[in-house]
Amino acid sequence: NAGVTQTPKFQVLKTGQSMTLQCAQDMNHNSMYWYRQDPGMGLRLIYYSASEGTTDKGEVPNGYNVSRLNKREFSLRLESAAPSQTSVYFCASSDTRKGTGELFFGEGSRLTVL
Amino acid sequence: GDSVTQMEGPVTLSEEAFLTINCTYTATGYPSLFWYVQYPGEGLQLLLKATKADDKGSNKGFEATYRKETTSFHLEKGSVQVSDSAVYFCALTPSGNTPLVFGKGTRLSVIA
Numbered sequence: 183n184a185g186v187t188q189t190p191k192f193q194v195l196k197t198g199q200s201m202t203l204q205c206a207q208d209m210n211h212n213s214m215y216w217y218r219q220d221p222g223m224g225l226r227l228i229y230y231s232a233s234e235g236t237t238d239k240g241e242v243p244n245g246y247n248v249s250r251l252n253k254r255e256f257s258l259r260l261e262s263a264a265p266s267q268t269s270v271y272f273c274a275s276s277d278t279r280k281g282t283g284e285l286f287f288g289e290g291s292r293l294t295v296l
Numbered sequence: 297g298d299s300v301t302q303m304e305g306p307v308t309l310s311e312e313a314f315l316t317i318n319c320t321y322t323a324t325g326y327p328s329l330f331w332y333v334q335y336p337g338e339g340l341q342l343l344l345k346a347t348k349a350d351d352k353g354s355n356k357g358f359e360a361t362y363r364k365e366t367t368s369f370h371l372e373k374g375s376v377q378v379s380d381s382a383v384y385f386c387a388l389t390p391s392g393n394t395p396l397v398f399g400k401g402t403r404l405s406v407i408a
Contacts, residue, residue, distance in 0.1 A: 186339075215395055224385065224400035225340075232393070240395065272339055282347070283328045283389035285396055287339035 184208050188273050188288035195263045195295045203258040203291050205273030213278045214256035215240075215285065216248060218269040225272065231256055232278065263295045298323040302386045302399035309376055309406050317371040317402050319360075319386035327388040329353075329362055329369040330396065334383040343371075343384070376406045 186207045195201055207214065215230040217240075227240030231250040245267060247259045256275075260267060270292050274285040303318040321327065328347045332340040344353030349364035358373045369386060386399040 213393075217398075222400060225398040227395050227397075230395050274340075278393045281391075281393070282345070283330070283391070283394075283396060284342055284345065285332075285340075287341065289337075289339045 186273055186275055186286055186288035188271075188291050190291060191289065192292050193294070195260075195293065197264060197295060199263050200259070200261050201263065201293075202260075203271055203273070203293075204255070205257065205288060206255045207273075207275040207286070208254065209275060209277070209286065210253070211275035211277045211286070212253070213276045214250065215274045215276075216246075216256070216258045217272045217274065218242065219272060219290070220269050228258065228271075260293075263293075265295045267293065268295045269293060298327065298388060298390055298397050300386050300388055300397055300399035302384075302402055304400070305383075305403040307402060307404045309404070311378055311406055311408050312375045313406075315371070315373040315376045315380075315404070317384055317386075317404070319369045319371065319399060321367050321369065321386075321388050323367075323388055323390055325390055326364075327390050329360070330387040330389075331358070331360055331369070331371050332385040332387060332398075334385065334401070336382070340385060376404070378406045378408055380404060381406045 216228040217225040229248040273288045330345045331343040333343045344355040346353040346362035387396045
């Protein structure tokens with residue numbers, strides 16, 4: 183059972199380049215999330231998708247776009263990468279119909295912007 | 297808005313020592329509370345949770361009690377092991393449909 187799978191695991195970009203982080207879950211969860219993790223800042227929510235076809239901004243959405251491609255997949259795009267976007271990105275999913283609030287996380291994608 | 301404050305690390309303990317990591321929260325209503333753990337090089341995984349006042353969550357020897365009167369959810373373990381070395385995150389959700397809000401994390405190092 184793969185759970186939440188993120189790709190790529192590592193990426194180095196130059197300022198101004200674009201890239202997309204991919205995320206897929208196989209648990210039939212309705213909600214998916216993108217967080218970033220920075221030293222001393224904990225996890226901050228970038229965007230989330232409560233259900234297929236909907237997306238909402240989180241705490242730090244500037245510089246990012248997302249696409250909920252289908253129920254399984256939720257991608258995060260950086261159109262013009264900046265050094266401030268150097269971070270570890272985590273995708274997560276949950277079944278909010280159960281009402282427990284529990285998130286299931288991927289292993290993370292480490293992005294460095296030079 | 298809703299927020300979580302947890303003690304700053306890093307915390308360094310000897311094996312078999314007692315662990316407490318403090319967590320307090322600010323939220324309207326009755327949030328659900330969580331502790332997540334992140335082992336080196338991995339994603340976060342749920343350690344324990346509590347969904348109402350006075351509930352005690354427990355797992356792998358760790359415990360935390362939901363204290364409404366002090367708005368706290370402190371993590372405790374009676375005897376830590378080297379394998380407990382990780383980053384611990386306290387989190388809350390006002391409802392099961394709202395994204396989790398995380399604290400900044402506390403790094404624990406246990407030395408033999």
